[in-house]
Amino acid sequence: MRFTAKIRPKCSECPIRHRAVCARCDDGELAMLEGIKVYRSFAAGDPILRRGDPLTYVASVVHGVATLNKTMEDGRTQMVGMLFPSDFIGRPGRVEIDFDVVAVTDVTLCCFQRRPFERLIATTPHIAQRLLEISLDELDAARDWMVLLGRKTAREKIATFVHMLVRRQSVVGSLGDGAPLILPLTRDEIASYIGLTLETVSRQLNAMKKEGILRFTDRRRFEIADLTALHIATGDDEEGAPAYC
Amino acid sequence: MRFTAKIRPKCSECPIRHRAVCARCDDGELAMLEGIKVYRSFAAGDPILRRGDPLTYVASVVHGVATLNKTMEDGRTQMVGMLFPSDFIGRPGRVEIDFDVVAVTDVTLCCFQRRPFERLIATTPHIAQRLLEISLDELDAARDWMVLLGRKTAREKIATFVHMLVRRQSVVGSLGDGAPLILPLTRDEIASYIGLTLETVSRQLNAMKKEGILRFTDRRRFEIADLTALHIATGDDEEGAPAYC
DNA sequence: CGCATGATTTGATCTGCATCAAGGAAATTA
DNA sequence: TAATTTCCTTGATGCAGATCAAATCATGCG
Numbered sequence: 001m002r003f004t005a006k007i008r009p010k011c012s013e014c015p016i017r018h019r020a021v022c023a024r025c026d027d028g029e030l031a032m033l034e035g036i037k038v039y040r041s042f043a044a045g046d047p048i049l050r051r052g053d054p055l056t057y058v059a060s061v062v063h064g065v066a067t068l069n070k071t072m073e074d075g076r077t078q079m080v081g082m083l084f085p086s087d088f089i090g091r092p093g094r095v096e097i098d099f100d101v102v103a104v105t106d107v108t109l110c111c112f113q114r115r116p117f118e119r120l121i122a123t124t125p126h127i128a129q130r131l132l133e134i135s136l137d138e139l140d141a142a143r144d145w146m147v148l149l150g151r152k153t154a155r156e157k158i159a160t161f162v163h164m165l166v167r168r169q170s171v172v173g174s175l176g177d178g179a180p181l182i183l184p185l186t187r188d189e190i191a192s193y194i195g196l197t198l199e200t201v202s203r204q205l206n207a208m209k210k211e212g213i214l215r216f217t218d219r220r221r222f223e224i225a226d227l228t229a230l231h232i233a234t235g236d237d238e239e240g241a242p243a244y245c
Numbered sequence: 246m247r248f249t250a251k252i253r254p255k256c257s258e259c260p261i262r263h264r265a266v267c268a269r270c271d272d273g274e275l276a277m278l279e280g281i282k283v284y285r286s287f288a289a290g291d292p293i294l295r296r297g298d299p300l301t302y303v304a305s306v307v308h309g310v311a312t313l314n315k316t317m318e319d320g321r322t323q324m325v326g327m328l329f330p331s332d333f334i335g336r337p338g339r340v341e342i343d344f345d346v347v348a349v350t351d352v353t354l355c356c357f358q359r360r361p362f363e364r365l366i367a368t369t370p371h372i373a374q375r376l377l378e379i380s381l382d383e384l385d386a387a388r389d390w391m392v393l394l395g396r397k398t399a400r401e402k403i404a405t406f407v408h409m410l411v412r413r414q415s416v417v418g419s420l421g422d423g424a425p426l427i428l429p430l431t432r433d434e435i436a437s438y439i440g441l442t443l444e445t446v447s448r449q450l451n452a453m454k455k456e457g458i459l460r461f462t463d464r465r466r467f468e469i470a471d472l473t474a475l476h477i478a479t480g481d482d483e484e485g486a487p488a489y490c
Numbered sequence: 491c492g493c494a495t496g497a498t499t500t501g502a503t504c505t506g507c508a509t510c511a512a513g514g515a516a517a518t519t520a
Numbered sequence: 521t522a523a524t525t526t527c528c529t530t531g532a533t534g535c536a537g538a539t540c541a542a543a544t545c546a547t548g549c550g
Contacts, residue, residue, distance in 0.1 A: 070392045073482040078395040080388040091381045099388070128373050135380045136336045142387035143325040143344070147315045149394035150323040150440030154537065187498065195395030200537055202499055219498070219546080237318040399507065432528065442508055447529055464516080464528070 008037060014110070019086035020060040021134060024126040032124070036116045042066075042103035048089070049101040057111045058090030064107035065184040069100045069192070079193040081138070082184075084168050088134050092118045104184050149195045152235055157194040158204040159233035162214065166224060183220045208233070253282060259355070264331035265305040266379060269371040277369070281361045287311075287348035294334070294346040302356045303335030309352030310429040314345045314437070324438040325390075326383070327429075329413050333379050337363045349429050394440045397480055402439040403449040404478035407459065411469060428465045453478070 011017060011030050022033055039062070042048055048066055049055070061083050068081035080099060083089065089101060092114065112120075121128040148160050169181055183190075187198040187205075194201070208214045213229045216222040224230055256262060256275050267278055284307070287293055293311055294300070306328050313326035325344060328334065334346060337359065357365075366373040393405050414426055428435075432443040432450075439446075453459045458474045461467040469475055 068388070070388065072392065072396065072480055074480070076396045078392040080391045093378060093381075098385070122370065122374070125367065125370065125373070128370070128377065129367070132373065132377045132380060133338060135377060135384060136338075139380060139384045139387060140343070142384060142391065143313070143315065146325045146387065146390060146394055147317065147323040149391055151317065151321045186496095197538060198498080199500085199539085202497095203537095206499075235317055235319070431526090443528080444509085444530085445507060448507095451529075 008034065008039065010034075011037075014062070016060060016062055016086040016110075020110075021088050021127060021130050022060070024130045025124070026126065029124045029126055032120060033112070033127070036112050036120070038111050040109045040111050042107045042109070044103060044105050044107075046103045046107075047100060048103055048107065048109070049097055051098055051100050052096055055090055055094060055096050055114055057113050058088070058092065058117055059109040059111040061085050061087045061089065062108040062110050064103060064105040066101055066103050066107050067185070067189065067193075069102060070098075071100070077192050078195065079189065080142070082168075082193065087138075088131065090114065091135075092121060092131075104189065154196055154200050154204050155207070155233060156235040157196060158190075158201065158208065159213075159230055160236065161190060161194050162208075162224075163230055163234050166227070166230075180217070180221060180223050183222065253279065253284065255279075256282075259307070261305060261307055261331040261355075265355070266333050266372060266375050267305075269375045270369070271371065274369045274371055277365060278357070278372070281357050281365070283356050285354045285356050287352045287354070289348060289350050289352075291348045291352075292345060293348055293352065293354070294342055296343055296345050297341055300335055300339060300341050300359055302358050303333070303337065303362055304354040304356040306330050306332045306334065307353040307355050309348060309350040311346055311348050311352050312430070312434065312438075314347060315343075316345070322437050323440065324434065325387070327413075327438065332383075333376070335359065337366060337376075349434065399441055399445050399449050400452070400478060401480040402441060403435075403446065403453065404458075404475055405481065406435060406439050407453075407469075408475055408479050408481075411472075411475075425462075425466060425468050428467065 011022065011034050014020075017023070022030060025033065040059070042064075051071070062085060064085070066083040066087075066089070067079050068083070069077055069079050071077045083101075089109070090097065121131060148157055152160065165181060165183070185193065187201045190196075191198045191201045205214070208230075209216055211229070213224070213226045213233065214222050215225045256267065256279050259265075262268070267275060270278060285304070287309075296316070307330060309330070311328040311332075311334070312324050313328070314322055314324050316322045328346075334354070335342065366376060393402055397405065410426060410428070430438065432446045435441075436443045436446045450459070453475075454461055456474070458469070458471045458478065459467050460470045
């Protein structure tokens, strides 16, 4: 169930104003973006874009979480990205995308028609610069994820995934031991993201519960009981804010 | 053994002129780039940049092949990219890189000091646009590689890797059955790129030789005896120019 | 409420690839 | 040309995680 809102919330009050593609815009540039933007909402489970769809618009995630999924001929799937608020969907200069974008929670997007948006980035350097920055950050994150997929053990994969959630969900908010977190994905979806099966995900998650690293209040809600142990379990070296944050 | 050439070959005669970061530049913009560029050469095996190095310059690959490598605390490594002529190294706006860049063949780079280059992209939209395009292409390629690492079998991984080589090495040139190709990486390096061990790489490569899909003239030189079979072995669907090309 | 449906857990077994081990072939150096 | 080193092949064995199979739990619905 998707709808296009008639209203256009003010950019100046937007929760992602300082992190999204518009982050660097001055008032004039923001006004131009504001002129072509449209909000769209998607319910949890809805497809946002399907592979091969004409890419008529690009967008920023305002609320909620979406995933990018690739599917092989025979049905095997690999999630290739998770989008949180301020992340960008679509790419100027391309007419279609080659993966599916799915809303895993209720999602609100701030959409721009691709053509007008392309014209805008050709003329307003601040948007193009920010978009380049965002793309390069995503590229770094993708490369970190390649290490996870290619070299990490099941346990390290789970720990890294949870650690990533901690960082992304507490961009603002009290991090540290004891923060309440939400698992936006099912076991199956997690498995798809980290290159495992749902059974292995379940087993590893429960193992970390028994070890006292995680504490579940619910199947979807949990807290980090021991952040240090979690970090050690990721197999990554010393702090140093990995790119997938 | 690395040296910085005193000479600056003319951009207008550059083999990557129409594909590199300068592809969209007009004569004036090209002149500005030409003013700050310096060629550097590296011998096969040389490190080009080390993790944590200050990123004093960015560059385009002119000749040769380089790899991007990530290393975990305990020594496990994952190659996260292969750079061919016209590919770009480094990112404006970041002071250091978090992986190693290594020349796997003799390599020539066209280097730009990072600061002047950043100033250039802030003012010449054609460079920024092309850089965005290149980055987004790399992001697509990284995502395709995530599918390979997370979901493909050893055989599919090898086939996909070889298929990628075919495409990248015959950007210009007679593709199709029977084109002579070079394996720029050792078995160990291939293993690092596709998330396997060198033994498995060796076995799969020999299996494809026995099946008549590949024909080796040498350990490093081979031809595709059956391109269709190779493509089927990748596990990818119908043609459709994957992003890692 | 009782049932249906989908998500999760848990157990048993299997297997693809890693790991361990040992030669052989090429390239490099002396 | 021998000696060294690096790269590659091939075989034997082991194991992490996949696959197969059943409960159990949760949630929505009539």
